[in-house]
Amino acid sequence: MLGVRFIIEAESCDSRESQDSAPFINHNKERVVKLNFFSLISFDKLWSGNHQVPTSLLIEISGERNSERKLALFRFFLMLSIVAELFGYFFITFGLSLQTTSLLFFLGIFLKIGGTLVGSFFQNKAGIFLSLKLQSYLKQLKSCSLEVHSLLADRGCSEAEINALRTLPSDVYQSEINSYQSARILNIGIPISCGLALFMSGDVFTAMLVIILGLISFPIGEGFLIDSTLRKESKLRLGLAAQLLQYVDKVYREHVWLTTKVNFLSQLPLLLFAIRLIFNGSGQLLASFFGLVQGLAGLTGTLAFQKSRVGAMRATETTTHLIQALNSPYLIITPKRWKEHCLNDKSSKIEPSIEKEDGVLLKNFSPIVPSQEHGFFSVSCFIPTGTLCLLKASSGKGKSRFLAALTHLIEHTGDIYFSSNGLLINAHKLSRKEFDAKIFFLREDDIEASARIMDLFKVITFEKNRHFIEESKISFDTLLVDLALKSPDNLIEQEIKNIEDKKLSAFPTSMLYFLKNLRNRQVIQIQELLDKARGNLASDRIFPERTFLTLSAGEKRRLMALIALETCRTIKETTLVILDEPLTHLDQKNIDEQMQCILDMQKLPHPPSILLISHLFIDEIREKLSGVQIYSPE
Numbered sequence: 001m002l003g004v005r006f007i008i009e010a011e012s013c014d015s016r017e018s019q020d021s022a023p024f025i026n027h028n029k030e031r032v033v034k035l036n037f038f039s040l041i042s043f044d045k046l047w048s049g050n051h052q053v054p055t056s057l058l059i060e061i062s063g064e065r066n067s068e069r070k071l072a073l074f075r076f077f078l079m080l081s082i083v084a085e086l087f088g089y090f091f092i093t094f095g096l097s098l099q100t101t102s103l104l105f106f107l108g109i110f111l112k113i114g115g116t117l118v119g120s121f122f123q124n125k126a127g128i129f130l131s132l133k134l135q136s137y138l139k140q141l142k143s144c145s146l147e148v149h150s151l152l153a154d155r156g157c158s159e160a161e162i163n164a165l166r167t168l169p170s171d172v173y174q175s176e177i178n179s180y181q182s183a184r185i186l187n188i189g190i191p192i193s194c195g196l197a198l199f200m201s202g203d204v205f206t207a208m209l210v211i212i213l214g215l216i217s218f219p220i221g222e223g224f225l226i227d228s229t230l231r232k233e234s235k236l237r238l239g240l241a242a243q244l245l246q247y248v249d250k251v252y253r254e255h256v257w258l259t260t261k262v263n264f265l266s267q268l269p270l271l272l273f274a275i276r277l278i279f280n281g282s283g284q285l286l287a288s289f290f291g292l293v294q295g296l297a298g299l300t301g302t303l304a305f306q307k308s309r310v311g312a313m314r315a316t317e318t319t320t321h322l323i324q325a326l327n328s329p330y331l332i333i334t335p336k337r338w339k340e341h342c343l344n345d346k347s348s349k350i351e352p353s354i355e356k357e358d359g360v361l362l363k364n365f366s367p368i369v370p371s372q373e374h375g376f377f378s379v380s381c382f383i384p385t386g387t388l389c390l391l392k393a394s395s396g397k398g399k400s401r402f403l404a405a406l407t408h409l410i411e412h413t414g415d416i417y418f419s420s421n422g423l424l425i426n427a428h429k430l431s432r433k434e435f436d437a438k439i440f441f442l443r444e445d446d447i448e449a450s451a452r453i454m455d456l457f458k459v460i461t462f463e464k465n466r467h468f469i470e471e472s473k474i475s476f477d478t479l480l481v482d483l484a485l486k487s488p489d490n491l492i493e494q495e496i497k498n499i500e501d502k503k504l505s506a507f508p509t510s511m512l513y514f515l516k517n518l519r520n521r522q523v524i525q526i527q528e529l530l531d532k533a534r535g536n537l538a539s540d541r542i543f544p545e546r547t548f549l550t551l552s553a554g555e556k557r558r559l560m561a562l563i564a565l566e567t568c569r570t571i572k573e574t575t576l577v578i579l580d581e582p583l584t585h586l587d588q589k590n591i592d593e594q595m596q597c598i599l600d601m602q603k604l605p606h607p608p609s610i611l612l613i614s615h616l617f618i619d620e621i622r623e624k625l626s627g628v629q630i631y632s633p634e
Contacts, residue, residue: 387627
């Protein structure tokens with residue numbers, strides 16, 4: 001109703017007021033919008049409690065109020081659906097108490113079914129929205145996982161919770177589906193609704209009984225949560241860790257007694273109905289039985305909900321810590337933090353004509369790390385396109401932090417500029433997407449453990465097969481074509497087998513030829529690139545379907561440089577390539593092949609600037625590569 005009220009008020013103002021009063025109307029509109037928004041967010045915080053992720057947390061990440069408030073609206077409409085459902089129970093009970101079939105009974109049926117269906121719809125919408133939002137941020141975590149894990153540990157998250165971050169989107173989705181507030185309102189409200197209907201129909205004794213059942217369901221549920229779930233889990237954890245079987249046996253026996261009490265409560269409707277029949281005769285039995293059953297359903301439902309409630313609390317707590325970590329002023333991996341970082345840019349003014357050549361300029365660039373003011377080097381250099389800057393820094397000097405700052409995953413001091421056609425462009429004037437497109441830096445840690453070599457060339461093979469893909473989108477669902485392109489190769493291979501074996505598949509049978517043709521194209525194209533790279537990449541042991549994790553350290557180094565070369569050849573926007581220790585773990589023959597790969601990159605029609613980090617092979621790099629400048633940070 002908050003959103004509806006605002007729309008009606010705003011539109012009525014527009015229709016009533018004249019043009020002369022426009023400033024007054026706009027002022028009122030702005031005030032109503034503000035009131036509407038904060039009322040909605042306040043409701044959402046109250047609704048979420050500590051069992052669901054509040055909308056305000058998402059706003060802290062993105063900084064976008066209008067898009068994120070969808071979650072709060074979904075929950076608000078869910079509450080309205082629950083209210084409709086409770087009215088449904090009232091009218092069903094009251095209708096059953098009448099002597100003849102009543103329209104009130106059918107109205108109750110309509111409200112009950114309608115409220116349940118609409119409520120379920122909005123619960124699912126809220127769960128999907130929240131899950132997708134979290135997934136969009138979690139996929140960026142691998143690039144700065146060490147920093148995020150450290151921040152989470154500082155906030156009290158256990159190792160198990162940190163390791164379970166991947167399942168967090170599905171966990172919060174389940175928290176929305178099994179909404180604690182929904183369950184609590186229904187388990188308390190249904191008995192009260194049925195009891196009021198019985199009271200109005202004259203069955204005061206049963207009405208009071210049912211209402212009392214509803215009112216005591218929540219405190220009993222809280223006690224059950226403490227005794228059965230929290231205390232039992234804590235005791236079992238200690239007992240099993242200590243391997244004290246007598247203590248564990250005692251905990252289990254206590255739980256058996258508690259389970260017996262819960263089972264007894266579930267049989268109460270029959271007992272109470274018998275008492276009702278003895279003392280009040282047979283009048284309005286149907287309404288009384290319905291009311292008593294619903295009264296106990298609320299109580300037993302509250303008890304049964306407690307275990308999933310604990311899971312929801314833990315998922316919400318972990319999500320809260322994660323969002324707070326993502327929103328740390330030290331990290332720059334959310335849209336809001338990118339905006340803040342760019343707005344806080346204090347870069348010095350540089351004349352646009354300072355560099356006549358195209359390239360990349362770093363000026364006093366250094367990472368910022370909390371609680372550590374010293375120990376990180378600062379870099380100032382200009383790397384013309386097609387040339388190479390060798391950053392000579394041994395282990396322990398903070399190279400990983402520097403590269404994380406250079407790719408704008410963590411905060412930094414100093415500036416980075418992209419020089420093009422005599423014009424210097426500050427990195428902070430670009431959008432996040434534009435900035436990421438200019439820098440190529442592939443970390444081994446960013447690659448999934450199950451990824452195949454084929455998966456690492458996705459962007460490259462997409463460009464090579466663009467015409468074939470566009471033609472396929474005419475014949476097949478565009479979404480399914482994109483799914484085939486972006487899914488890991490091992491899963492696509494399995495889907496092809498499923499179709500051939502007439503098993504269930506995410507793709508229709510008609511797409512079998514497309515899937516096989518696309519894979520065959522990719523295999524041939526990638527194999528050609530591997531053969532052309534020579535050295536250890538041209539070995540029979542290296543093939544497109546091989547898992548990256550199984551490669552040797554030297555093979556991984558060669559492959560990373562090859563991907564960089566082919567990316568620059570394919571994507572013209574690539575301005576800076578970062579290679580971290582590309583010559584380590586290689587014999588002399590493969591060092592020569594790796595040097596040739598980097599040299600090929602320098603000779604491209606649109607060559608990038610290359611930042612190479614190494615403290616070995618300095619003389620060979622200077623001798624065999626062109627335009628080498630060596631930078632040794634203090």
